[in-house]
Amino acid sequence: AQKITQTQPGMFVQEKEAVTLDCTYDTSDPSYGLFWYKQPSSGEMIFLIYQGSYDQQNATEGRYSLNFQKARKSANLVISASQLGDSAMYFCAMREIDFNKFYFGSGTKLNVKP
Amino acid sequence: DGGITQSPKYLFRKEGQNVTLSCEQNLNHDAMYWYRQDPGQGLRLIYYSQIVNDFQKGDIAEGYSVSREKKESFPLTVTSAQKNPTAFYLCASSLQGYNEQFFGPGTRLTVL
Numbered sequence: 001a002q003k004i005t006q007t008q009p010g011m012f013v014q015e016k017e018a019v020t021l022d023c024t025y026d027t028s029d030p031s032y033g034l035f036w037y038k039q040p041s042s043g044e045m046i047f048l049i050y051q052g053s054y055d056q057q058n059a060t061e062g063r064y065s066l067n068f069q070k071a072r073k074s075a076n077l078v079i080s081a082s083q084l085g086d087s088a089m090y091f092c093a094m095r096e097i098d099f100n101k102f103y104f105g106s107g108t109k110l111n112v113k114p
Numbered sequence: 115d116g117g118i119t120q121s122p123k124y125l126f127r128k129e130g131q132n133v134t135l136s137c138e139q140n141l142n143h144d145a146m147y148w149y150r151q152d153p154g155q156g157l158r159l160i161y162y163s164q165i166v167n168d169f170q171k172g173d174i175a176e177g178y179s180v181s182r183e184k185k186e187s188f189p190l191t192v193t194s195a196q197k198n199p200t201a202f203y204l205c206a207s208s209l210q211g212y213n214e215q216f217f218g219p220g221t222r223l224t225v226l
Contacts, residue, residue: 044219047215047216091157100210102206106155
């Protein structure tokens with residue numbers, strides 16, 4: 001079974017609008033971390049935001065927020081006020097603490113239209 | 115500046131040749147990872163190491179080999195047994211626990 005599922009291969013959003021990128025995960029480990037990374041066309045992986053499995057509040061980092069719904073096993077990324085520079089691939093990832101491995105989803109390609 | 119370096123950025127090799135990709139970090143991280151990324155795809159784990167002189171196979175280890183003789187270094191050798199080695203290779207490192215991975219800039223390998 002897939003550990004991380006991203007069901008949106010590609011998305012478009014108008015500049016200055018908000019967009020939600022979906023991510024669901026599968027684990028039986030009670031302790032885990034969830035991450036979002038941005039990959040521009042240059043290929044570098046840029047860490048955006050982190051959510052711990054025991055965190056009570058949703059994580060926020062500037063224009064990024066993580067909508068964490070533990071019972072549904074979802075960790076959606078919300079980007080507010082989209083900018084042209086947000087056009088990139090976005091990957092959701094999970095770390096199971098016991099095994100110290102990271103699992104990545106297949107990614108969502110976001111295009112921001114002017 | 116602390117970070118992860120990968121060299122070279124672009125690498126061309128003839129089919130049948132082994133090639134070694136370099137990965138060095140000065141972040142004092144215990145864990146290091148190698149991923150392969152094909153165009154338009156996600157990251158697939160090749161090998162990872164949690165401590166010096168120890169490493170584990172990831173999901174696609176066949177045709178690859180690694181070593182971890184020093185904490186700072188985790189070179190990846192793409193052997194001639196790898197059927198389709200042309201890809202983008204990313205090295206990463208992390209602390210133990212809940213911390214994120216830090217990535218190097220990647221190496222684009224093209225086998226001619």
